[in-house]
Amino acid sequence: MSATTREEARAEQGSVNAAQPAHPRVSQLRYARREFRRGFRTMRPEDAEQRPGDLNSVSWSVGHLAWQEQKYFLTWGQGVTPYPEIDKVFRTGMPGTTPVLSEVLAAWLDITARSDVWLDTLDSAALLRPYDAGGKRRGGRLIGNLIQRVTYHYWFQTGMNQAVRKLLGNQPLPQFVGNIDDEAPYEPETLDKP
16 A cells, blocks of 8 residues: 555544554554444435344444443543433443434444544553543553454444344345455554654
8 A cells, every 4th residue: 555545544534633643453443433334324214223123223333332432432531421311322231222323323423523533642652551531530441452342342233233234135235344455454553652
């Protein structure tokens, strides 16, 4: 991949600070987000809001990942919770719902945009520290582990959403894992120099 193409990919990934590219773990998180979104982009909202059997609706998975990003990157990372209702309805263990896709998608887009501002400040040393809720309290989980947990959760929900689509007869399904070679290639992680 050429340097120009890599810089264009970084810009598309939403790095707020163009002079300091996003950490490779953050870039992979952003790719997982895009693939998650691509997985239901062509769905009709009324299909995304259906629950086939005991499975969760696609719209619920959007709210659930909005909850996780808000909890980890806004509440634990920065000490703010802009959507308290998301925390009440979509956290782990709550009953499945069929929310309006446009509403949860708007919240998810806002939460991920707010998260990105903070994620772009992280370097390798920061990923090795526990979260601190914006300096308000120290937590036990490492920031790097939180980023990985959210990234892998996106892939899990992407697969679940494809199963829901198939059960609803909502086809063709997108190819699982898109153009990773150009959009999110492997980048070696090195400790940042002071």
